Amino acid sequence: AAGGTPVMSKTGHAFIKERMRTEDAIYGGEMSAHHYFRDFAYCDSGMIPWLLVAELVCLKGQSLGELVRDRMAAFPASGEINSRLSEPAAAIARVEAHFAEEAQAVDRTDGLSMSFADWRFNLRSSNTEPVVRLNVESRGDIPLMEARTRTLLALLNQ
Known part of the structure; x- marks a missing residue:
């Protein structure tokens, strides 16, 4: 809505800060609720998002619960699911092979x-723990997101 362009980065503060500087990005964020701002020396801050959300609640005249519910209904997500696997690379390759024909885009x-x-x-694969992390999202379809999550977890645990 404000004209920004999303840019992918590896997870982790060092990777995100480097990419933000390269792209001159004003904001960067991770699924783990880390938020980085150019005008805050690319540092992680929880206070700035909290203040922005408080402002949004005031401007919209809706409760935080209402605002969150609307967004979650539009883009249901599994949340981050961590799995300890004996052979993570093989499991990831198995998932990729399973969905290769159906995928419209692949990004590594x-x-x-x-x-x-x-x-x-x-x-x-986690950068900090011996686990693989899975996140699944859909466009407004909770049963689809749940079904795909079950399929992915079954493939991982074969």
């Missing part, structure tokens, strides 16, 4: 991201 900026007409996922 940070693990394996595959996009489809009405859903997408990211699967990556």
Whole structure:
């Protein structure tokens, strides 16, 4: 709505800060609720998003619960699901092979991201723990997101 262009980055503050500087980005964020701002020396801040949300609640005249519910209904997400696997690379390769024909886009900026007409996922090995992290999202379709999450977890755990 404000004319920004999303740019992918590897997860982790060092990678995000470097990419933000390269792109002269005004904002960067992670699924883990880290928020980085150019005007705050690219540092992580929880206070700035909290203040922006407080302003949005005041401007919209809706409760935070109402605003969040509307966004979550539009883009249901699994949340980050962590799995300890004995062979993570093989599991990720198995998932990629399973969805290769169906995927509309594949991105390997940070693990394996595959996009489809009405859903997408990211699967990556953690940089800090011996786990793989899975995030699944859909466009307004909770049952689809849940079904795809079950399929992905079954493939990972084969």
